[in-house]
Amino acid sequence: MEARPAPSLQAQGITAGYGSVPVIVDVSIAVGPGEVVAIIGPNGAGKSTLLKTLVGILRLDSGRILLGADDVTGRAPEELARRGVGYVPQVNDIFEPLTVLENLEMGGYLLNAAQVRARVLEVGAVFPQLPPMLKRRADKLSGGERKMLAIARVLMLDPKVLILDEPTANLSPKLADGLLREHVKRLAGLGKAVLLVEQRARAALEIADWTSVLVSGSVRLEGRPADLLQRQDFEELFLGAGTELGVSDESNMEET
Ligand SMILES: Nc1ncnc2c1ncn2[C@@H]1O[C@H](COP(=O)(O)OP(=O)(O)O)[C@@H](O)[C@H]1O
Ligand SMILES: [Mg+2]
Helix, strand or coil, rough: CCCCCCEEEEEEEEEECCCCCCCEEEEEEECCCCCEEEEEECCCCCHHHHHHHHHHCCCEEEEEECCCCCCCCCHHHHHHHCCCCCEEECCCCCCCCHHHHHHHHCCCCCCCCCHHHHHHHHHHHHCCCCHHHHHHHHHHHHHHHHHHHHHHHCCCCCCCEEEEEEEEEECHHHHHHHHHHHHHHHHHCCCCCEEEEEECCCHHHHHCCCEEEEEECEEEEEECCHHHCCCCCHHHHHCCCCCCCCCCCCCCCEEC
């Protein structure tokens, strides 16, 4: 079996939350170049909380965060972004009143004008759907286009690590599969370390190299997807938590 790459980003035993009661407890996770690591688990498990802690938005109570070999525990989001950590949040992922181009320019906020122009071309090559719509207002985009722009905006700084919080939320199953199989997988193929939170467990398992199951703020199970799927306790973990594998709320999805 292939060994996992040395981590680009890792959390070692982190505990964090919003008040005195921690939401995530003693969580360890790692992602290396070329890997897709998926975090799955029921609603409210603490998946978004874990990501917000990793990118410096939330302060941690204990544990360490390492970027390569450097301890970056407690560093500000801006510093982590500067050092190659890109984060696409679950909501508020684009600036709606701005055009596609302006959104990309905002994403390149650490670059000079010439670098921004060059990078817009490079990101346009990664997502060829974007260049023809540079002048459109972001609030006119479909759900799929919108998520693509959110990822492209973060790619403006050419991050080493890409952290995606439920990128397929509100997308139809077909669009969701396309985004994961085509784009997310390809970004890992470009050598990026991709850490993905996904509500569609089965779709995540298909593209992930490694998967952690987060339940009630703790990693309850982790491993290679093929190994996880063979374990009887895997499905039970989901069912016990009131969530069916791969089934998501289809009430507010978009088709285009
Ligand atoms: N801003 C916040 N302030 C206080 N509690 C929060 C906040 N955001 C989330 N929580 C709580 O933290 C827990 C985990 O939430 P979250 O990390 O969003 O879960 P998930 O992303 O797995 O659905 C939930 O109980 C939620 O109510
Ligand atoms: Mg969440």
